[in-house]
Amino acid sequence: MRLKTFLILMTFLPGVLLADCLQRGTGDMGVIIERASGSVLVIDTSAHKVLSHVEGLGDLSHASVVYSRDERYAYVFGRDGGLTKIDILCGKIVKRVLQGGNSIGGAISQDGKLVAVSNYTPGGVKVFSSDDLSLVADIPATPFKDKRSKTVGLVDAPDQRFVFALYDTGETWILDMTDPARPALTKFTNTGRLPYDGLITPDGRYYINGLFGEDGLALLDLWHPEKGLKRILDHYGKGEQQLPVYKMPHLEGWAVAGDRAFLPAVGHHEVLVMNMSDWREAGRIPVHGQPVFVMARPDGRQLWVNFAFPDNDTVQIIDSETLKIIKTLKTGKGTLHMEFTPRGEEVWISVRDKDEIQVYDTRTMKLKTRLKAQKPSGIFFTDRAHKTGL
């Protein structure tokens, strides 16, 4: 009898211990932000399945995610200053800190040991241990009026650096965290008026700020920071009537095909085409509305574009070679974000007002399947773990 009991226990015990955690690789997993309910879905991109639902992440009305280098942990940056570390295998919050009053995004360091958060209130950047989310460094921004400048466009860069911009005071700062006890700052004070977001090229060499308050973009060559910032596309939009902007564009990732890069134009119904060899304008593509995200399929063959209110019910697909729109999809109101699977055969699109994720085959540009999600916004797949700037 005793032996029998023991055998039964042996059969069930490992299952009990591991009951809540998956035993699998995470390379085809991701998380989807449910912005209104402060929760995230953990998903399987191969099976098109929701694996778990994690609640209690606070205000996610603006949220972004980076991954640990083992692709097991997702760090979620919420609007309310919350930084939450989620174990995606167990579908559980490992640790959560309220690190600021109001934040906009974050980045993980080259070595994966540090997570940096960009804050609006109090303006500045805070750096945490990716292990236990303990504070490593606090970098207050330049004072502005009775507060401090908001910080935006925070990215990681090679050599254990972070780069970000100061929205109110028009600066770009490089934060070197090589020695965590002695954060080293390099400041550029001539970025331009109201930098609203930034991106870094996938090789980690060029950091680019979009400017809201004036024409053009600010470019910093991180191989040669001593050369300072360079203004590019500064003729763009000169003398033209800017349209009101109902949602700020996002510079996320770097949409490149061949030697051309593609960017959302601010206040125009256009995608900007830039020649990367000389950073000059190489054309404009008229589109359905004001672009929010311009995302290149991983092979660069197609660009998928979504739009600001009131045109946020549409996605357009551009052929990167001919610069022609090859398809216009009516995805539904509140089409907020798009994420390609690692090799680009699918794109997942969040449609807020339909409470769903739509999965498209990028070759046929046809809907493959839908997943239910409550007011979904950002979609983040684990392959971001190994991409500079994401």
Added chain:
Amino acid sequence: MKCFRFATYAVLCLSLSGGALAAPTADRKAELMYLLAQDCGACHGMRLKGGLGPSLKPEALRQWDAEQLAQTILHGRPGTPMPPWSPFMSHQEALWLAQQLKEGISQ
């Protein structure tokens, strides 16, 4: 005065141009509240505590009256990212939204 293409608003437009004040219908109120949370929320936060744009909580708006706020909603703030929302709502609707903000919206 912008009149909407929807039949529902014909009455509202008429009454506004006639000078009378008509509150938005219950359906329209729900639409406006959704717009506030989702689209205003893109910059001001879904909980209206601020983001790229300032907080819209009553304590942050104390220095302005509802009419001033309605004008800001309708015409935007030049030099800042705040756009004019007049293509999407009437003066009366903006004023109603401003009053909700002044009173505070329970979330």
